[in-house]
Amino acid sequence: MNPRRSLATRSGGLLVLSVLIGLLLLLAISMRVFGITASMSLDEMRGAIQAAPDYGAILLVNALIGVSMMLMIYELRWDALRVILTVAVALVFGYLMTAFFNLDAANRLSSGEFRVNVVSDVGPLVDIYYGDRPSGEFTGPDADEPLTEASYRFAGSAGDVLTIMAFAEEEDSPLDLQLTLLGPDGEAVAENLDASDEQRQEYRRQLESPGDAILENIELPADGVYTIVVRPEPQSEVQVGEFNVRLDTDAPSPIDFTYNQPIGAVFNAPNVDNPLTEASYRFLGRADDRVSVLAYVFRSNIEVDLQVELIGPDGSVLGQANDSTEEQRATFRGLLQRETDAALEGVRLPEDGIYTVRARPEPVGFGTKLSETVKATNKAYNAFLFGPLSRLNRWVTWIKDAITLIMLGLAIAIVFRAEQFSLGAEGQLYFGALVSGVIGLSFGEIPKPVLVPLALLSAATAGFLWGLLPGALKAYLGANELVSTLMLNTIAMRFYEMVLTFELQPPNAGYTASDWIPDNGLLAPIIDVSGDQVTIAVFILILIVLFAWVLIRRTPIGYEIRMIGANIKFANYGGVNTKRTIMLAMAISGAVAGLAGAHLALGIHRKLILNISLGMAFEGVVVALLARNNPLVVPFTGLLYSYLRVGAQFMERDANVSSEVVRIIQAVVILLITAEALVTFVQRRRRVRRDRLSSDIQPSERLMAAPPQPPA
Amino acid sequence: MTLIQAIDIVKVYPNGVLANDHVNLSVNQGEIHALVGENGAGKTTLMKVLYGLEHPTSGEIRLRDEPVTIHSPQDAIDLGIGMVHQNFMLVNSFTIAQNIVLGREPTNGRRLRVDFEQAIKDTEALSRQYGLYVDPLARVDTVPVGMRQRVEILKALYRGAEILILDEPTAVLTPRETEDLFDAIRQLVNAGKTVIFITHKLREVMAISDRVTVMRDARTVGTVNTAETSEAELARMMVGREVFMVVDRPPVQRGRPVLEVKNLTYINENGRTLLDNASFRVYESEILGIAGVEGNGQTELVEVLTGLLPATSGEAYVDGVPVLGAGPRRVREARVAHIPEDRLTNGVALTATINDNLIVDRYYRPPYTNSGLLNLEQIRLSGENLIRQFNILAPSGELPVASLSGGNMQKVVVARELSASPRLLIAAQPTRGVDIGAIEYIHQQLIDQRTNGLAILLVSADLQEVMKLSDRIMVMYNGQIVGIFRNTPDLSEETLGLYMLGAQRQSPEEMEQLQ
């Protein structure tokens, strides 16, 4: 032949490379799940591994993951790069999406509940405010902690009209109360012993006892701190009893809080019409008092960055603070916790009067906004990318999910090889789950080594038959397999539901599900992380992969399946029984899907539940397409795809990414992956068409007429 | 004057095959330029580069001495380059006029509706102008191959093609249709067009071209004036050795009948009788050729006999075993091999590997399948053997057939069928699209196997091929067998022609004598 060069097919180098990458993967995953770091000593590493339950089996499964990667690279060669690239692009895209939804991440720096406090050694200057209703109990002079008189300070403004009441807790109490209001100068402004009958009539809900007192419509003469004094009348026989005080007015309180009494609100609360962006609180200050003004958050999940200002009675700003120092946090332990809390320390008040504390979130710059967005996105993505490996039980979740997905991917890969667009895996899965579940439920007394294989075999048979049906419809009646399998899916699903509801559901169960399948019917666990189990399904899966691979590549039936997939007319011309092959391809695929159903019933849910497939059969299509319908590549793509599915769940759980966002990201990933698979598919199609159209071939249409005569 | 020039074109396909290696082609204004070369020499690739279907790895295309870049067929059309592929790209359910104006429909005034009247007029005018007869109102799927080809040419002309590339246009044509095509090409050139023409038939090169460019092994060997060369010299340039176009058919005594066909009738689903009560026998050590204008039942005869079509009535026996009614597997089990007339539909699976294509009739038997498993090693080995033996240009048997050149695909089919050690070979157009070297080889194989006892039923559009190879010749007309002849030197094409056109027929007794 002539000296044309061609690329080498498979080389030893490729094998070495793929083994190396597979090993790396094994190492990386194992280190993560066992929590091993490079800085550990060998003994520590061994300790970390042995601390995990069933660590041997975990290592084995990780090794299998490595093998799946190796197979993928070895089988797909350059295409492997494209698979990885697609996923990488999808992830970058997903990252941008996540970032988009985290654009408001900096909001947490300007929203949330906060407290403002004016700390002073003096202690509170007032006890109550307009509208307050304090209460207490006189215990008499002989009690351990005698209370014979109660006084309440409050800040009042000149001209405000107040009504003050003191009344016994109980109706018709013998307690006879005396109520005095002292002015800022300490002189009594007003005093009352007993309410008049009219007053008792007017305030009958409060003034229920004859001894209750009231000061009605008192106009305050000056600004300042007034004191309400309440005591039993000294002459009265009864000196003990519960009492209430009310300070009622229509006027606004001149102050909002006082020394050492925190006050607060929520900045920029979400879903509020007029969110609070700045808060001002007044307090009464006295000349020469030393105060420290603090603004701080007191819940650990709130991160608003605060700023505080102190404004004097004349309106001048006496001081401002944005942050707090470490010493300040030590001084005001229990109040200040973060650097972002604001502390204005040691201010000497210049005069008596009403001061204002103004607090607001510190303005957030663009740089901060950006870095906050990046930080939040990174956090979410970290959960997405490493979530499945962050804890052993999550790793188990991943592996369990992947096993089902790989089985379904294999089922789809087999029919797609024959270019039969069957989507029947869903229905076959339901039948597999049903049949295996029923067998597990009803023959619990048969020993496990007999019962489990029996259940699996029956599930495979059920799936086989449910695949044979559309195959026969296609082969003999030309029924489009896409339509017929979708119909049959619905039938299978409804049948499953019917049997479950009317036959299997225990009569007193609150929701539609069967009893637990007895232990003899369950797949035996090989890894058990506090109840989360990976079962021998792993080994069953290996057998199925080998079966699918041998079937497709090494058996005459597989050859027939490949040939009807490549060109069914050619297969027919060559003597292949195309009808039988169509049926077999769909039926064998059905058997595998049936096993996936059995895995869901006997390995994952351990009972039959409604909606047992969760629509996974269709995701099997993505897995198969991504693997280019190659059974040896399906394990890897299944693991990968499932990793993304499970990771998204954990992103939702760990990071504050809403489930909708997670679903969007998941969809984008699926879309890109599918698009990539489609691109390859379309490219192949196009190449074929181009070759067809430009090679030197005669058209398939046969001619019917004799050659025409040219016009004369 | 040089019209179009390809300079130092290099084309490496993604799988690493170097299909064009610094190829140069220079075509003059108004000439008919033939392009010849062995299968896989890179002719189609070069034309695809000119037409924008493939992008050259390096090199330059010049049109009227101006460098041009051609990214897509649209660019090529805009530059006045048209290409007619062997596999037509027509919409079967449209009329010819609709096909010709497709994408450039004339509209009436408001640009909303296609002016079909105008389309028909345009088609008729164009058709008359270049002497390319078509029926504008006929649906494409009802007209013969020759007319479809003219539709393709008219389509290119309607789009303003000045340079027309025809890739093996005559491979599917009967000699008569070929003559008509050549007349049309000459008219085109008279009207100022330029034609590039690929063929494997040197006779045609000598008959019509002004100059010939020969390609070999991805390179151009040279360009010569047709008037100053000969078939033999061209063959030598192409192959690099002497080619013996004449095969020697040693006389042998024919043996027992292998195929016996009795009253075979096939009526299609539209009720047309396409095969009418055909009875004949093919014997050991005999080649029975079928002559006839295409479309007279040859295709149906072959497809019914090979199990691809169900017979309406009648029987066929191979070595006394009835073979009809159970599909192709039964026929093949009776050791019948079949080279199908349309290799892309039946003969190969493009996306499957060459090796897989070579075992479709035998994969389930030892040594290809042992105890239920395919023997991949054996499959690879026998694939390699056939690739070597039949000189299939492929770097490896593990590559898809789609990456082969047209002629090499045909060789894959021939290799498979001839290696099946059949009792009967049904060969339809066995040398369609293959180069002269391969024709020589295939012919030699057919004769050798026939000499060793094989019975061959040969169908070919090329009457000369039939006459060269056959021991007996059977003429079909309108689905019927109208004459059987012993292929003696005094049997002339003219005699056969009379029968082929239905002007004469033998009586059943006469035919029975020659069975």
Ligand SMILES: Nc1ncnc2c1ncn2[C@@H]1O[C@H](COP(=O)(O)OP(=O)(O)OP(=O)(O)O)[C@@H](O)[C@H]1O
């Ligand atoms: N799509 C493709 N991918 C890879 N290789 C290709 C492709 N098409 C053609 N080839 C290779 O390029 C070479 C030249 O092919 P090309 O089709 O140009 O040959 P050709 O001269 O037209 O042959 P023929 O006379 O058989 O039609 C062949 O070796 C063929 O195998």
Ligand SMILES: [Mg+2]
């Ligand atoms: Mg070609």
